[in-house]
Amino acid sequence: MICTSPPLTPHSRTDTLAVRILATTDLHMHVLGYDYLADRPSARIGLSRAAALIARARAEAQNCLLFDNGDGLQGSPMGDYLAESEPFGPRLPHPAIAAMNALGYDAATLGNHDFSFGLAHLRRTLAGARFPVVSTNLDPRRPLPVQRHLLLDRQFRDQDGKPHALRIGVLGFLPPQTLAWEPGLKPEIQIHDILLAAQDGIATLRRQGADLVVALAHSGIGPLAPAPMMENAATALAALPGIDLVVAGHTHRVFPSPGHPQGPGIDARRGTLAGKPAVMPGFWGSHLGVIDLRLERQDGGWRIADFTCRALPVQAERDHPAVAGPAVAAHRRTLRHLHRRIGRTGQPLSSYFALIGQDPGLRLVAMAQRWHVRRALRGTHWQGLPILSAAAPFRAGGRGGPQHYTDVPAGRLTLRSIADLYLFPNRICALRLTGDDLRDWLERSASMFLQVRPGQADQPLIDPDFPSYNFDVIDGLDWQIDLSQPARHGPDGRLLHADSQRVGALTHRGRPVAPDQPFVLATNSFRLSDCGLFAPVVANRPLVLDSGLRTRDVLRRYVARRRVLAPQSDAGWSFRPLPGTSVLFETGPAAARFLDDLAAPVEPAGIGPDGFLRLRLHL
Incomplete structure:
Protein backbone atom coordinates (compact mmCIF):
# COMPACT_ATOMS: atom_id res chain seq x y z
CA MET A 1 0.00 0.00 0.00
CA ILE A 2 1.24 3.48 -0.83
CA CYS A 3 -1.44 5.70 0.65
CA THR A 4 -1.64 7.05 4.16
CA SER A 5 -5.29 5.95 4.15
CA PRO A 6 -7.13 3.44 1.94
CA PRO A 7 -9.53 4.37 -0.84
CA LEU A 8 -12.94 5.41 0.40
CA THR A 9 -15.36 2.50 0.74
CA PRO A 10 -18.88 3.04 -0.66
CA HIS A 11 -21.63 2.94 1.95
CA SER A 12 -24.06 1.21 -0.41
CA ARG A 13 -23.45 -1.13 -3.31
CA THR A 14 -25.78 0.39 -5.90
CA ASP A 15 -25.98 4.12 -5.35
CA THR A 16 -22.34 4.99 -4.58
CA LEU A 17 -19.06 4.91 -6.50
CA ALA A 18 -15.46 5.17 -5.35
CA VAL A 19 -13.33 7.16 -7.82
CA ARG A 20 -9.65 7.99 -7.54
CA ILE A 21 -8.12 11.07 -9.22
CA LEU A 22 -4.34 11.02 -9.81
CA ALA A 23 -2.40 14.09 -10.87
CA THR A 24 1.08 15.27 -11.77
CA THR A 25 2.18 18.86 -12.32
CA ASP A 26 5.22 20.95 -13.27
CA LEU A 27 7.25 18.00 -14.57
CA HIS A 28 9.47 20.47 -16.48
CA MET A 29 10.86 17.82 -18.84
CA HIS A 30 12.02 15.55 -16.05
CA VAL A 31 10.91 12.45 -17.89
CA LEU A 32 13.62 10.28 -16.35
CA GLY A 33 14.85 10.07 -12.79
CA TYR A 34 18.01 11.99 -13.61
CA ASP A 35 19.43 15.25 -12.30
CA TYR A 36 21.20 16.68 -15.36
CA LEU A 37 22.82 19.54 -13.46
CA ALA A 38 24.32 17.22 -10.84
CA ASP A 39 24.92 14.60 -13.58
CA ARG A 40 23.56 11.69 -11.58
CA PRO A 41 20.37 9.60 -11.22
CA SER A 42 17.76 10.66 -8.69
CA ALA A 43 15.17 8.50 -6.97
CA ARG A 44 12.97 11.47 -6.05
CA ILE A 45 12.22 13.15 -9.38
CA GLY A 46 11.06 12.21 -12.86
CA LEU A 47 7.90 10.83 -14.41
CA SER A 48 9.61 7.47 -14.89
CA ARG A 49 10.10 7.25 -11.10
CA ALA A 50 6.56 8.47 -10.37
CA ALA A 51 5.24 5.80 -12.75
CA ALA A 52 5.64 3.03 -10.17
CA LEU A 53 3.61 5.07 -7.71
CA ILE A 54 0.97 5.69 -10.37
CA ALA A 55 0.77 1.96 -11.15
CA ARG A 56 0.31 1.01 -7.49
CA ALA A 57 -2.26 3.76 -6.93
CA ARG A 58 -4.23 2.49 -9.91
CA ALA A 59 -4.05 -1.10 -8.67
CA GLU A 60 -5.65 -0.06 -5.37
CA ALA A 61 -8.67 1.62 -6.97
CA GLN A 62 -11.14 0.10 -9.41
CA ASN A 63 -12.06 3.47 -10.94
CA CYS A 64 -9.21 5.83 -11.69
CA LEU A 65 -8.39 8.92 -13.76
CA LEU A 66 -4.91 10.38 -14.42
CA PHE A 67 -4.35 14.07 -15.25
CA ASP A 68 -1.35 16.31 -15.85
CA ASN A 69 -1.41 19.99 -14.89
CA GLY A 70 1.06 21.57 -17.32
CA ASP A 71 4.64 22.86 -17.58
CA GLY A 72 5.88 19.51 -18.83
CA LEU A 73 7.87 20.51 -21.93
CA GLN A 74 10.53 22.94 -20.63
CA GLY A 75 12.77 23.06 -17.61
CA SER A 76 15.58 20.52 -18.01
CA PRO A 77 18.62 20.42 -20.30
CA MET A 78 16.99 17.59 -22.25
CA GLY A 79 13.99 19.80 -22.97
CA ASP A 80 16.23 22.62 -24.18
CA TYR A 81 18.34 20.29 -26.32
CA LEU A 82 15.34 18.66 -27.98
CA ALA A 83 13.66 22.00 -28.69
CA GLU A 84 16.78 23.27 -30.45
CA SER A 85 17.81 20.15 -32.35
CA GLU A 86 15.00 17.69 -33.11
CA PRO A 87 11.51 17.98 -34.67
CA PHE A 88 8.60 15.92 -33.38
CA GLY A 89 5.10 15.10 -34.53
CA PRO A 90 2.52 12.31 -34.78
CA ARG A 91 4.98 9.72 -36.14
CA LEU A 92 7.85 10.62 -33.83
CA PRO A 93 6.33 11.74 -30.52
CA HIS A 94 8.30 14.01 -28.24
CA PRO A 95 9.77 11.90 -25.37
CA ALA A 96 7.61 13.67 -22.76
CA ILE A 97 4.47 13.02 -24.81
CA ALA A 98 5.51 9.44 -25.52
CA ALA A 99 6.00 8.85 -21.78
CA MET A 100 2.55 10.26 -21.03
CA ASN A 101 1.07 8.13 -23.82
CA ALA A 102 2.63 5.07 -22.22
CA LEU A 103 1.05 5.91 -18.87
CA GLY A 104 -2.38 6.42 -20.44
CA TYR A 105 -3.17 9.93 -19.19
CA ASP A 106 -6.86 10.77 -19.43
CA ALA A 107 -6.23 14.47 -20.09
CA ALA A 108 -3.73 17.30 -19.57
CA THR A 109 -3.60 21.07 -19.58
CA LEU A 110 -0.88 23.56 -20.53
CA GLY A 111 1.33 25.72 -18.32
CA ASN A 112 3.09 28.98 -19.12
CA HIS A 113 6.47 27.30 -19.74
CA ASP A 114 4.96 25.00 -22.36
CA PHE A 115 5.00 28.08 -24.60
CA SER A 116 8.68 28.89 -23.97
CA PHE A 117 9.88 27.45 -27.29
CA GLY A 118 7.14 29.01 -29.39
CA LEU A 119 3.82 27.88 -30.86
CA ALA A 120 5.35 25.92 -33.75
CA HIS A 121 7.25 23.69 -31.34
CA LEU A 122 4.18 23.32 -29.10
CA ARG A 123 1.95 22.46 -32.06
CA ARG A 124 4.34 19.76 -33.33
CA THR A 125 4.79 18.34 -29.85
CA LEU A 126 1.09 18.10 -29.00
CA ALA A 127 0.39 16.42 -32.36
CA GLY A 128 1.87 13.23 -30.91
CA ALA A 129 -0.43 13.10 -27.87
CA ARG A 130 -2.89 10.22 -27.58
CA PHE A 131 -4.76 12.04 -24.81
CA PRO A 132 -6.82 15.25 -25.01
CA VAL A 133 -5.32 18.60 -23.99
CA VAL A 134 -7.66 21.21 -22.54
CA SER A 135 -7.02 24.93 -22.05
CA THR A 136 -10.13 26.92 -21.23
CA ASN A 137 -8.71 30.44 -21.06
CA LEU A 138 -6.44 30.09 -24.13
CA ASP A 139 -7.58 31.65 -27.41
CA PRO A 140 -5.15 30.89 -30.27
CA ARG A 141 -5.34 32.82 -33.54
CA ARG A 142 -4.46 29.65 -35.46
CA PRO A 143 -5.59 26.12 -34.58
CA LEU A 144 -3.77 24.22 -31.85
CA PRO A 145 -4.58 20.61 -30.90
CA VAL A 146 -6.22 21.92 -27.71
CA GLN A 147 -9.84 21.97 -26.53
CA ARG A 148 -11.53 24.68 -24.46
CA HIS A 149 -13.38 22.15 -22.34
CA LEU A 150 -13.63 18.40 -22.29
CA LEU A 151 -16.23 15.81 -21.38
CA LEU A 152 -15.00 12.32 -20.49
CA ASP A 153 -17.61 9.56 -20.61
CA ARG A 154 -16.54 6.65 -18.39
CA GLN A 155 -18.09 3.36 -17.34
CA PHE A 156 -17.13 2.90 -13.70
CA ARG A 157 -18.10 -0.03 -11.49
CA ASP A 158 -19.50 -0.08 -8.00
CA GLN A 159 -18.49 -2.49 -5.24
CA ASP A 160 -20.61 -5.27 -6.77
CA GLY A 161 -19.10 -4.81 -10.20
CA LYS A 162 -22.18 -3.16 -11.67
CA PRO A 163 -21.32 -0.56 -14.34
CA HIS A 164 -22.43 3.05 -14.05
CA ALA A 165 -22.05 5.86 -16.54
CA LEU A 166 -20.14 8.88 -15.24
CA ARG A 167 -19.57 12.12 -17.16
CA ILE A 168 -16.47 14.03 -16.01
CA GLY A 169 -16.04 17.57 -17.25
CA VAL A 170 -12.50 18.90 -17.43
CA LEU A 171 -11.38 22.53 -17.59
CA GLY A 172 -7.79 23.74 -17.87
CA PHE A 173 -6.20 27.10 -17.05
CA LEU A 174 -2.85 28.86 -17.32
CA PRO A 175 -1.76 32.24 -15.91
CA PRO A 176 -2.88 35.23 -18.00
CA GLN A 177 0.60 36.66 -17.28
CA THR A 178 2.05 34.14 -19.75
CA LEU A 179 1.85 36.78 -22.48
CA ALA A 180 3.84 39.21 -20.34
CA TRP A 181 6.51 36.55 -19.80
CA GLU A 182 6.47 35.50 -23.48
CA PRO A 183 5.65 38.77 -25.31
CA GLY A 184 6.49 37.28 -28.70
CA LEU A 185 3.26 35.28 -28.45
CA LYS A 186 0.98 38.34 -28.33
CA PRO A 187 0.20 38.36 -32.08
CA GLU A 188 -0.66 34.64 -31.96
CA ILE A 189 -2.73 34.00 -28.83
CA GLN A 190 -4.88 35.59 -26.17
CA ILE A 191 -5.13 34.36 -22.59
CA HIS A 192 -8.26 35.35 -20.73
CA ASP A 193 -9.06 35.82 -17.07
CA ILE A 194 -9.15 32.42 -15.34
CA LEU A 195 -12.33 33.00 -13.34
CA LEU A 196 -14.35 34.47 -16.22
CA ALA A 197 -13.31 31.66 -18.54
CA ALA A 198 -14.15 29.13 -15.83
CA GLN A 199 -17.69 30.43 -15.43
CA ASP A 200 -18.36 29.98 -19.15
CA GLY A 201 -16.75 26.54 -19.13
CA ILE A 202 -18.73 25.37 -16.10
CA ALA A 203 -22.00 26.43 -17.69
CA THR A 204 -21.15 24.61 -20.93
CA LEU A 205 -20.14 21.37 -19.21
CA ARG A 206 -23.17 21.34 -16.94
CA ARG A 207 -25.45 21.84 -19.95
CA GLN A 208 -23.73 18.85 -21.54
CA GLY A 209 -24.57 16.72 -18.51
CA ALA A 210 -21.29 16.68 -16.57
CA ASP A 211 -21.64 14.92 -13.22
CA LEU A 212 -18.31 16.31 -11.99
CA VAL A 213 -16.20 19.25 -13.10
CA VAL A 214 -12.45 18.96 -12.56
CA ALA A 215 -10.33 22.14 -12.78
CA LEU A 216 -6.75 21.55 -13.94
CA ALA A 217 -5.37 24.89 -12.81
CA HIS A 218 -1.77 25.67 -13.67
CA SER A 219 -2.11 28.39 -11.08
CA GLY A 220 -0.95 28.81 -7.51
CA ILE A 221 -2.93 28.73 -4.28
CA GLY A 222 -3.68 32.38 -3.62
CA PRO A 223 -6.40 34.61 -2.13
CA LEU A 224 -9.97 33.44 -1.77
CA ALA A 225 -11.31 36.80 -2.92
CA PRO A 226 -11.45 37.03 -6.72
CA ALA A 227 -9.49 39.71 -8.61
CA PRO A 228 -9.15 40.42 -12.33
CA MET A 229 -6.46 38.47 -14.17
CA MET A 230 -5.25 36.59 -11.09
CA GLU A 231 -2.03 34.64 -11.50
CA ASN A 232 -2.54 32.41 -8.44
CA ALA A 233 -6.26 31.79 -8.71
CA ALA A 234 -6.70 28.20 -7.49
CA THR A 235 -8.51 29.14 -4.25
CA ALA A 236 -10.85 31.64 -5.91
CA LEU A 237 -11.44 29.12 -8.70
CA ALA A 238 -12.42 26.41 -6.21
CA ALA A 239 -14.97 28.80 -4.70
CA LEU A 240 -16.94 29.01 -7.97
CA PRO A 241 -20.23 27.10 -7.93
CA GLY A 242 -19.95 24.13 -10.25
CA ILE A 243 -16.26 23.34 -9.64
CA ASP A 244 -15.98 20.03 -7.78
CA LEU A 245 -12.22 19.62 -7.34
CA VAL A 246 -9.00 21.43 -8.22
CA VAL A 247 -5.52 20.35 -9.24
CA ALA A 248 -3.23 23.34 -8.60
CA GLY A 249 0.35 23.98 -9.73
CA HIS A 250 2.74 26.64 -11.04
CA THR A 251 4.24 27.65 -7.68
CA HIS A 252 5.99 24.31 -7.03
CA ARG A 253 4.46 23.81 -3.59
CA VAL A 254 3.09 20.61 -2.07
CA PHE A 255 -0.57 20.58 -1.01
CA PRO A 256 -1.93 19.24 1.26
CA SER A 257 1.11 19.52 3.48
CA PRO A 258 1.76 20.53 7.11
CA GLY A 259 4.25 23.12 5.86
CA HIS A 260 1.87 24.82 3.44
CA PRO A 261 0.56 28.21 4.64
CA GLN A 262 -3.03 28.32 5.83
CA GLY A 263 -5.33 31.18 4.94
CA PRO A 264 -8.92 32.08 4.09
CA GLY A 265 -10.39 29.15 2.21
CA ILE A 266 -7.17 27.11 2.53
CA ASP A 267 -7.10 23.97 4.68
CA ALA A 268 -3.60 22.57 4.22
CA ARG A 269 -4.23 19.60 6.51
CA ARG A 270 -7.39 18.21 4.95
CA GLY A 271 -6.47 19.38 1.48
CA THR A 272 -9.32 21.71 0.60
CA LEU A 273 -9.65 25.04 -1.18
CA ALA A 274 -12.94 26.83 -0.46
CA GLY A 275 -14.11 23.51 0.98
CA LYS A 276 -13.43 21.60 -2.27
CA PRO A 277 -10.89 18.74 -2.56
CA ALA A 278 -7.57 19.92 -4.00
CA VAL A 279 -3.97 18.85 -4.53
CA MET A 280 -0.72 20.44 -5.71
CA PRO A 281 1.81 17.64 -6.27
CA GLY A 282 5.15 19.47 -6.10
CA PHE A 283 7.35 19.72 -9.20
CA TRP A 284 9.69 17.66 -11.43
CA GLY A 285 7.69 14.52 -10.59
CA SER A 286 8.49 14.84 -6.88
CA HIS A 287 4.94 13.95 -5.77
CA LEU A 288 1.77 12.30 -7.00
CA GLY A 289 -1.52 13.97 -6.16
CA VAL A 290 -4.26 11.57 -5.02
CA ILE A 291 -7.90 12.53 -4.46
CA ASP A 292 -10.24 9.73 -3.42
CA LEU A 293 -13.91 10.49 -3.93
CA ARG A 294 -17.05 8.75 -2.73
CA LEU A 295 -19.85 9.68 -5.10
CA GLU A 296 -23.53 9.29 -4.37
CA ARG A 297 -26.34 9.28 -6.90
CA GLN A 298 -28.59 12.32 -6.48
CA ASP A 299 -31.33 13.59 -8.77
CA GLY A 300 -30.23 11.29 -11.56
CA GLY A 301 -26.57 12.34 -11.37
CA TRP A 302 -23.54 11.87 -9.15
CA ARG A 303 -22.31 14.17 -6.39
CA ILE A 304 -19.33 14.07 -3.99
CA ALA A 305 -20.35 12.70 -0.59
CA ASP A 306 -16.87 12.34 0.93
CA PHE A 307 -13.21 12.61 -0.07
CA THR A 308 -9.58 12.41 1.04
CA CYS A 309 -6.63 14.28 -0.49
CA ARG A 310 -2.92 13.46 -0.37
CA ALA A 311 0.34 14.43 -2.07
CA LEU A 312 2.53 11.35 -2.01
CA PRO A 313 6.33 11.74 -2.29
CA VAL A 314 8.05 9.82 -5.05
CA GLN A 315 10.81 7.42 -4.06
CA ALA A 316 11.78 4.81 -6.66
CA GLU A 317 15.22 3.35 -7.30
CA ARG A 318 14.50 2.43 -10.93
CA ASP A 319 12.95 4.03 -13.98
CA HIS A 320 9.71 2.43 -15.17
CA PRO A 321 10.75 0.78 -18.47
CA ALA A 322 7.59 1.61 -20.42
CA VAL A 323 7.91 5.27 -19.54
CA ALA A 324 11.69 5.53 -19.78
CA GLY A 325 12.00 3.62 -23.05
CA PRO A 326 10.89 6.42 -25.40
CA ALA A 327 13.28 8.87 -23.71
CA VAL A 328 16.47 6.81 -23.41
CA ALA A 329 17.92 7.69 -26.83
CA ALA A 330 17.22 11.42 -26.35
CA HIS A 331 18.69 11.20 -22.85
CA ARG A 332 21.96 9.79 -24.18
CA ARG A 333 22.19 12.44 -26.89
CA THR A 334 21.55 15.10 -24.26
CA LEU A 335 24.37 13.81 -22.06
CA ARG A 336 26.81 13.77 -24.96
CA HIS A 337 25.83 17.34 -25.77
CA LEU A 338 26.16 18.51 -22.15
CA HIS A 339 29.60 16.96 -21.72
CA ARG A 340 31.15 19.15 -24.45
CA ARG A 341 34.05 21.13 -23.01
CA ILE A 342 34.14 24.89 -23.64
CA GLY A 343 36.59 26.34 -21.10
CA ARG A 344 38.03 26.22 -17.58
CA THR A 345 37.43 27.93 -14.27
CA GLY A 346 40.19 28.56 -11.79
CA GLN A 347 37.83 28.32 -8.82
CA PRO A 348 34.57 26.59 -7.86
CA LEU A 349 31.37 28.31 -8.97
CA SER A 350 28.65 27.78 -6.39
CA SER A 351 25.53 29.59 -5.21
CA TYR A 352 25.61 28.40 -1.58
CA PHE A 353 26.31 31.94 -0.33
CA ALA A 354 24.55 33.97 -3.03
CA LEU A 355 22.05 35.35 -0.52
CA ILE A 356 24.78 36.78 1.71
CA GLY A 357 26.74 38.44 -1.10
CA GLN A 358 29.21 35.85 -2.44
CA ASP A 359 28.55 34.00 -5.70
CA PRO A 360 31.29 33.76 -8.36
CA GLY A 361 28.94 31.99 -10.78
CA LEU A 362 26.50 34.89 -10.64
CA ARG A 363 29.39 37.27 -11.23
CA LEU A 364 30.35 35.25 -14.33
CA VAL A 365 26.81 35.55 -15.74
CA ALA A 366 26.84 39.30 -15.13
CA MET A 367 30.25 39.64 -16.83
CA ALA A 368 29.00 37.76 -19.90
CA GLN A 369 25.88 39.93 -20.14
CA ARG A 370 27.89 43.14 -19.91
CA TRP A 371 30.39 41.88 -22.53
CA HIS A 372 27.58 41.13 -24.98
CA VAL A 373 25.75 44.43 -24.44
CA ARG A 374 28.93 46.49 -24.75
CA ARG A 375 29.75 44.87 -28.10
CA ALA A 376 26.17 45.19 -29.35
CA LEU A 377 26.00 48.92 -28.53
CA ARG A 378 29.20 49.90 -30.31
CA GLY A 379 28.54 52.63 -32.82
CA THR A 380 25.20 53.59 -31.24
CA HIS A 381 24.41 56.72 -29.24
CA TRP A 382 24.19 54.49 -26.15
CA GLN A 383 27.81 53.38 -26.22
CA GLY A 384 29.09 56.18 -23.99
CA LEU A 385 26.86 55.27 -21.02
CA PRO A 386 28.14 53.10 -18.15
CA ILE A 387 26.97 49.52 -18.63
CA LEU A 388 25.80 47.57 -15.56
CA SER A 389 24.55 44.00 -15.41
CA ALA A 390 21.73 42.48 -13.31
CA ALA A 391 21.57 38.76 -12.54
CA ALA A 392 19.81 36.58 -9.97
CA PRO A 393 20.62 33.13 -8.53
CA PHE A 394 18.17 30.63 -10.01
CA ARG A 395 19.33 27.70 -7.88
CA ALA A 396 19.61 28.83 -4.28
CA GLY A 397 17.67 26.28 -2.22
CA GLY A 398 14.18 27.37 -1.26
CA ARG A 399 11.40 25.07 -2.43
CA GLY A 400 13.92 23.16 -4.54
CA GLY A 401 15.43 21.69 -1.37
CA PRO A 402 18.95 21.42 0.10
CA GLN A 403 20.46 20.07 -3.14
CA HIS A 404 19.05 22.86 -5.30
CA TYR A 405 22.24 24.90 -5.65
CA THR A 406 24.69 25.59 -8.44
CA ASP A 407 27.88 23.69 -7.68
CA VAL A 408 30.44 23.70 -10.51
CA PRO A 409 33.88 22.47 -9.39
CA ALA A 410 37.12 24.17 -10.41
CA GLY A 411 38.51 22.87 -13.68
CA ARG A 412 36.73 21.97 -16.88
CA LEU A 413 33.62 23.93 -17.88
CA THR A 414 31.11 22.08 -20.05
CA LEU A 415 27.71 22.87 -21.51
CA ARG A 416 26.28 21.21 -18.40
CA SER A 417 28.10 23.85 -16.34
CA ILE A 418 26.48 26.58 -18.44
CA ALA A 419 23.03 25.04 -17.92
CA ASP A 420 23.70 24.94 -14.18
CA LEU A 421 24.74 28.59 -14.13
CA TYR A 422 21.75 29.77 -16.19
CA LEU A 423 18.64 27.65 -15.95
CA PHE A 424 15.98 29.46 -18.00
CA PRO A 425 15.73 30.16 -21.75
CA ASN A 426 15.55 33.95 -21.31
CA ARG A 427 16.80 36.42 -23.91
CA ILE A 428 19.43 39.02 -23.09
CA CYS A 429 18.15 42.61 -23.14
CA ALA A 430 19.25 46.05 -21.97
CA LEU A 431 17.42 49.11 -20.64
CA ARG A 432 18.32 52.74 -20.07
CA LEU A 433 17.75 53.56 -16.42
CA THR A 434 18.58 56.35 -14.00
CA GLY A 435 20.23 56.23 -10.60
CA ASP A 436 16.80 56.43 -8.95
CA ASP A 437 15.58 53.51 -11.06
CA LEU A 438 18.56 51.42 -9.97
CA ARG A 439 17.96 52.23 -6.32
CA ASP A 440 14.32 51.17 -6.70
CA TRP A 441 15.43 47.97 -8.44
CA LEU A 442 17.76 47.11 -5.57
CA GLU A 443 15.12 47.97 -2.94
CA ARG A 444 12.83 45.42 -4.54
CA SER A 445 15.56 42.77 -4.46
CA ALA A 446 16.37 43.61 -0.83
CA SER A 447 12.78 42.74 0.10
CA MET A 448 13.94 39.11 0.15
CA PHE A 449 15.26 39.67 3.67
CA LEU A 450 13.21 39.76 6.86
CA GLN A 451 13.51 42.71 9.19
CA VAL A 452 15.79 42.12 12.18
CA ARG A 453 16.03 43.81 15.56
CA PRO A 454 19.45 45.23 16.39
CA GLY A 455 21.11 43.52 19.34
CA GLN A 456 19.20 40.24 19.08
CA ALA A 457 20.73 36.89 18.17
CA ASP A 458 19.79 34.20 15.65
CA GLN A 459 16.94 35.92 13.85
CA PRO A 460 15.71 34.42 10.56
CA LEU A 461 17.15 36.17 7.52
CA ILE A 462 15.23 35.00 4.42
CA ASP A 463 11.54 35.43 3.61
CA PRO A 464 10.60 31.87 2.50
CA ASP A 465 7.94 33.22 0.14
CA PHE A 466 10.45 35.34 -1.81
CA PRO A 467 11.92 33.33 -4.72
CA SER A 468 15.65 33.64 -5.28
CA TYR A 469 15.14 34.30 -9.01
CA ASN A 470 13.83 37.74 -7.98
CA PHE A 471 16.96 38.58 -5.98
CA ASP A 472 18.77 40.66 -8.59
CA VAL A 473 22.34 41.76 -7.94
CA ILE A 474 23.62 44.62 -10.13
CA ASP A 475 27.24 44.11 -11.06
CA GLY A 476 29.13 47.40 -11.38
CA LEU A 477 27.59 48.99 -8.29
CA ASP A 478 28.39 48.82 -4.57
CA TRP A 479 25.76 49.22 -1.83
CA GLN A 480 24.71 48.21 1.66
CA ILE A 481 21.42 46.70 2.88
CA ASP A 482 20.07 47.87 6.25
CA LEU A 483 18.17 44.93 7.75
CA SER A 484 16.86 47.04 10.64
CA GLN A 485 14.48 48.64 8.13
CA PRO A 486 11.31 46.78 7.02
CA ALA A 487 11.03 45.41 3.48
CA ARG A 488 9.52 48.02 1.20
CA HIS A 489 7.79 45.41 -1.01
CA GLY A 490 6.17 42.02 -0.61
CA PRO A 491 7.23 39.01 -2.71
CA ASP A 492 4.41 39.81 -5.16
CA GLY A 493 5.55 43.43 -5.56
CA ARG A 494 2.93 45.01 -3.31
CA LEU A 495 4.12 48.20 -1.60
CA LEU A 496 4.30 47.47 2.14
CA HIS A 497 6.37 50.30 3.64
CA ALA A 498 6.71 53.27 1.31
CA ASP A 499 9.08 55.14 3.64
CA SER A 500 11.52 52.26 4.10
CA GLN A 501 14.96 52.65 2.55
CA ARG A 502 17.15 49.61 3.01
CA VAL A 503 19.63 50.40 0.24
CA GLY A 504 22.34 52.85 1.22
CA ALA A 505 25.88 53.86 0.28
CA LEU A 506 25.08 53.26 -3.40
CA THR A 507 28.17 53.99 -5.50
CA HIS A 508 29.51 53.46 -9.01
CA ARG A 509 33.30 53.31 -9.33
CA GLY A 510 33.65 54.76 -5.85
CA ARG A 511 31.36 57.76 -6.43
CA PRO A 512 27.79 58.20 -5.16
CA VAL A 513 25.12 57.44 -7.75
CA ALA A 514 23.15 60.59 -8.61
CA PRO A 515 19.34 60.30 -8.88
CA ASP A 516 19.25 61.28 -12.58
CA GLN A 517 22.56 59.68 -13.59
CA PRO A 518 22.02 57.60 -16.78
CA PHE A 519 23.07 53.97 -17.12
CA VAL A 520 22.49 50.99 -19.40
CA LEU A 521 21.43 47.88 -17.48
CA ALA A 522 21.89 44.44 -19.02
CA THR A 523 19.11 42.13 -17.87
CA ASN A 524 16.89 39.35 -19.23
CA SER A 525 13.62 39.22 -21.14
CA PHE A 526 11.69 37.97 -18.11
CA ARG A 527 12.32 41.33 -16.44
CA LEU A 528 10.59 43.12 -19.34
CA SER A 529 7.18 41.71 -18.47
CA ASP A 530 4.45 44.12 -17.41
CA CYS A 531 3.78 42.16 -14.23
CA GLY A 532 5.85 41.01 -11.30
CA LEU A 533 8.22 42.56 -8.79
CA PHE A 534 10.20 44.78 -11.18
CA ALA A 535 7.43 45.80 -13.58
CA PRO A 536 7.03 49.38 -12.23
CA VAL A 537 10.75 50.03 -12.70
CA VAL A 538 10.78 48.67 -16.24
CA ALA A 539 7.57 50.35 -17.41
CA ASN A 540 8.16 52.95 -20.13
CA ARG A 541 11.95 52.81 -19.77
CA PRO A 542 13.84 52.85 -23.11
CA LEU A 543 14.74 49.39 -24.38
CA VAL A 544 18.18 49.81 -25.93
CA LEU A 545 18.79 46.16 -26.86
CA ASP A 546 16.82 42.98 -27.50
CA SER A 547 19.10 40.98 -29.74
CA GLY A 548 16.98 37.81 -29.63
CA LEU A 549 19.93 35.82 -28.25
CA ARG A 550 19.41 33.68 -25.19
CA THR A 551 21.47 34.61 -22.17
CA ARG A 552 22.71 31.03 -21.88
CA ASP A 553 24.09 31.18 -25.45
CA VAL A 554 25.82 34.48 -24.70
CA LEU A 555 27.34 32.93 -21.56
CA ARG A 556 28.59 29.96 -23.59
CA ARG A 557 30.21 32.27 -26.16
CA TYR A 558 31.82 34.38 -23.47
CA VAL A 559 33.34 31.34 -21.75
CA ALA A 560 34.55 29.90 -25.06
CA ARG A 561 36.21 33.18 -25.97
CA ARG A 562 37.89 33.68 -22.58
CA ARG A 563 38.79 29.98 -22.21
CA VAL A 564 40.12 30.33 -18.64
CA LEU A 565 38.14 32.30 -16.05
CA ALA A 566 38.45 33.17 -12.39
CA PRO A 567 35.50 35.43 -11.48
CA GLN A 568 35.54 37.08 -8.07
CA SER A 569 32.97 35.89 -5.54
CA ASP A 570 32.23 39.35 -4.08
CA ALA A 571 28.85 40.51 -5.42
CA GLY A 572 29.44 44.18 -4.56
CA TRP A 573 26.97 44.45 -1.69
CA SER A 574 26.97 43.78 2.03
CA PHE A 575 24.74 44.14 5.05
CA ARG A 576 25.01 47.33 7.06
CA PRO A 577 26.82 46.44 10.32
CA LEU A 578 24.53 45.92 13.32
CA ALA A 590 27.68 20.73 0.72
CA ALA A 591 28.48 24.37 1.49
CA ALA A 592 30.36 23.26 4.62
CA ARG A 593 33.51 22.59 2.61
CA PHE A 594 33.70 26.26 1.57
CA LEU A 595 33.23 27.89 4.98
CA ASP A 596 36.95 28.48 5.57
CA ASP A 597 37.13 30.55 2.37
CA LEU A 598 34.35 32.96 3.36
CA ALA A 599 35.22 36.53 4.24
CA ALA A 600 31.94 36.95 6.13
CA PRO A 601 31.78 36.10 9.88
CA VAL A 602 29.81 32.87 9.51
CA GLU A 603 29.66 29.74 11.67
CA PRO A 604 27.68 26.47 11.42
CA ALA A 605 24.49 26.20 13.49
CA GLY A 606 23.43 22.62 12.72
CA ILE A 607 21.20 20.86 10.19
CA GLY A 608 17.57 21.94 10.04
CA PRO A 609 14.54 19.60 9.82
CA ASP A 610 14.38 19.98 6.01
CA GLY A 611 18.01 18.97 5.54
CA PHE A 612 19.46 22.46 5.06
CA LEU A 613 22.69 23.54 6.74
CA ARG A 614 21.97 26.43 9.09
CA LEU A 615 24.60 29.16 9.28
CA ARG A 616 24.93 31.97 11.76
CA LEU A 617 25.98 35.31 10.29
CA HIS A 618 27.17 38.02 12.67
CA LEU A 619 26.15 41.43 11.43
Missing part, protein backbone atom coordinates in the same frame (compact mmCIF):
# COMPACT_ATOMS: atom_id res chain seq x y z
CA PRO A 579 26.78 45.19 16.34
CA GLY A 580 25.61 42.43 18.66
CA THR A 581 23.17 41.10 16.05
CA SER A 582 23.16 37.74 14.29
CA VAL A 583 20.91 36.07 11.74
CA LEU A 584 20.37 32.48 10.64
CA PHE A 585 20.10 31.43 7.04
CA GLU A 586 19.92 28.07 5.31
CA THR A 587 22.09 26.66 2.57
CA GLY A 588 23.01 23.27 1.16
CA PRO A 589 25.00 20.91 3.41
